Amino acid sequence: MTPAIPPAMERPHFIGIGGAGMSGIAKILTRRGARVAGSDAKDSETAAALRAIGATVHIGHATGHLAPDATAVVVSSAIRQDNPELTEAHARGIPVVHRSEALAALMEGLRTIAVAGTHGKTTTTSMLAVGLTALGLAPSYAIGGDLDSPGSNAESGEGDLFVAEADESDRSFHRYRPEVAIVLNVELDHHATYASLDEIHASFETFADRIVPGGTLVVNADQDGARTLTARLAGREGPAIVTYGEAPDADVRVTALEPDGLTSRVTVSLDGRDGGGRREIAFRVSVPGRHYAYNAVAALAAGVAAGVPADALATALGTYTGARRRLTLQGEARGVRIIDSYAHHPTEMAADLEAIRGGADGGRLLVVFQPHLFSRTRELGAEMGQALALADACVVLDIYPAREDPIPGVTSQVIVDAARAHGADVTPEPHKDAVPDVVAGIAGPGDLVLTMGAGDVTELGPKILARLSG
Structure with missing residues (x-):
């Protein structure tokens, strides 16, 4: 059975269509026959996958991306009110629908x-x-x-x-x-x-x-x-x-x-x-x-x-073998395995570190951690540092802001200090591009390297592998 498309979703425009939640809704609507369009800040494999099934994906945000006959504009809570496409939708009287409302509509029936x-x-x-x-x-x-x-x-x-x-x-x-x-x-x-x-x-x-x-x-x-x-x-x-x-x-x-x-x-x-x-x-x-x-x-x-x-x-x-960024093996080079984790809350971090240590085969567990959100770091930074102490060594990046503006005085140093207080071997590294060299300098055969966080730290895995292979 293929449920009917709600009228408001016949020609939707998604702002941030490449996001994890938004892209899924866009895919389902496209599969059901809607004429889906949207925009995202940068091109990605997800954008390419949407184009491959018939969706229109623009890169960058501009009023011209919003089609004249758009029936709704779909947004998530991460979209700022001054986004030009959202401003244009309000000016033209196009209904603005939250991502969750669009998903709820797809569940009908x-x-x-x-x-x-x-x-x-x-x-x-x-x-x-x-x-x-x-x-x-x-x-x-x-x-x-x-x-x-x-x-x-x-x-x-x-x-x-x-x-x-x-x-x-x-x-x-x-x-x-x-x-x-x-x-x-x-x-x-x-x-x-x-x-x-x-x-x-x-x-x-x-x-x-x-x-x-x-x-x-x-x-x-x-x-x-x-x-x-x-x-x-x-x-x-x-x-x-x-x-x-x-x-x-x-x-x-x-x-x-x-x-x-x-x-x-x-x-x-x-x-x-x-x-x-x-x-x-x-x-x-x-x-x-x-x-x-x-x-x-x-x-x-x-x-x-x-x-x-x-x-x-x-x-x-038992046929489930994992989701991307949930302890995903990205590859191995020079005897070092690189695994990617989306964990960003202390409980998740500790659970993933304990799970991975069980498969370390006697090697060391090294972590490259990128804190996610200033507000989360302010409230849970000490607990994040405590979780990182479960690793043999860790590299801590600057905070990934996502949708938030900086909070004065809140930096990843609170995590570094807490990790050191629990006996962790911590290297703060504000320059993400320097991480592959840092990891190559400390990782050896048999070690596991875990890139961890909800931001763009996932991009470092392939770069670390390339550096180890070079």
Whole structure:
């Protein structure tokens, strides 16, 4: 089934069309037959992938890029109000639609599984997309990262399921009406939006309240913030709640988790909600780390809640081999492996560092870290430094500002100081172009180099490999 295109989305213009979230929506609309156009600050593989399926992509932002017959202008929270295309849209009376509104419109008429949480959304959504596709269910999906190639972050499938990341950073996940929702964890982040952890919990409560009648909330039984959310929801009318984890009271209980190099094997005890009675299922997770195994269990619980047979889905989840920038091997040179990580919050950073250390084969773990956002660094810089102390050595870059203006006095030095206070070997390096030489000077055969952060640090991997090969 191919849902009809909403009239406002027949000829949309995306400002920032190359972004992870925006490009996925643009791809789905193009696949459904909309005449999609947009602009981005610079050309990219993602822009090329969109052009290849028929979208028009302009480089740079200018009023002339906005077609005379555009039916809507789609923006994300990162787009500034003085953007010339946005200003032109307002002047011409063209409706301006937030990215989340456009995504919600694409979900209409489909059974949605929405994945939320402070960490792990992209991986869990990807696992579900891959697993459901492997079972021949042809889901539609929108992911905040590519699976295996540029443009693979979204698909318009023929099935009745739609799997989507639900972003809490700007409260936009309040616009969705899922049949099944996952909450992986709840921690304080996105400090420009939320002033306290209580505000975060209230926001996730609102998200849970948006689940359709008769639907299900799948929530982590082991993480403190998620357990608090479950307690806050207890005793009220709303969705069925299914918990997962190692806790004795978890509905989908992890009874064994065995790391095996860069994979793991997990055994879960199901509560019989799928009609099969209480029983255990063991399956392989083809990516490293305890946190990724937990993501797979959450995906399994959500799929079962949507009516997918547990045994078949468990096997299908093992076909997931990773998403780009989620512990992605970029290559090897002179005996040094380069792996890329999107981790930018201290919890994510520590989890990825612990996962990778298990596959280091006796070599050292070296990290090139780029902090993301001034506000996040101000609030969590000390914890970032503590996480980096898990590495044998690290190089810390300047803060990647993304959508933010600088905050006086906030620099990556706070991370450097905290890492050193925890005994870390830290090299601050404000010049990104110098990093390949720095890494080449300290990396040796058997070492793992992890480029880490949500900014453009990912571009350094190929450059480090080239320098090592030279």
